[in-house]
Amino acid sequence: MKEMPPPHLQIELPETGWDGTYSNFVLITHSPSEFVFDFGRVVPGVQKVKVESRVIMTPQHAKLLLRTIEDNIKKYEARFGEIRIPGEEEGKRIGFVPQFTPEKPDTEEK
Numbered sequence: 295m296k297e298m299p300p301p302h303l304q305i306e307l308p309e310t311g312w313d314g315t316y317s318n319f320v321l322i323t324h325s326p327s328e329f330v331f332d333f334g335r336v337v338p339g340v341q342k343v344k345v346e347s348r349v350i351m352t353p354q355h356a357k358l359l360l361r362t363i364e365d366n367i368k369k370y371e372a373r374f375g376e377i378r379i380p381g382e383e384e385g386k387r388i389g390f391v392p393q394f395t396p397e398k399p400d401t402e403e404k
Contacts (some may be wrong), residue, residue, distance in 0.1 A: 315333070315346045315347055316335060317333040317334060317335060317346060317347070318335055318336055319333065319334045319335060319336045319343050320332065320333050320334075321334075321345075324353070324356075326353075327352070327353070328350055328351065328352060328353070329350070329351055329352075329353060329355075329356040330348065330349075330350050331348065331349040331350075331351075332345045332347075332348050333345065333346055333347045333348070333349070334346050
């Protein structure tokens with residue numbers, strides 16, 4: 295059976311606010327039916343993180359987002375070189391840090 299090409303989508307940006315919001319923090323929670331991504335900014339010396347944007351999606355869309363990000367990182371690194379994470383070699387963690395280990399997954403339901 296021949297696969298149909300994806301439909302051509304027209305993307306519309308709002309007149310204001312389309313320049314985006316910088317984020318160096320994300321808190322990800324999930325339930326059986328959705329993933330919630332709260333994006334914010336960590337500022338040195340400040341203990342509070344203000345959530346700037348919340349994105350909610352189905353588990354299927356979250357997995358597709360993961361695949362899309364992985365694909366784009368591969369393309370980026372093929373063009374610009376490997377993305378290095380400072381401190382990763384020494385076991386230090388900065389930036390986006392997993393809050394839950396695989397042994398203790400976040401299974402909190404909403």
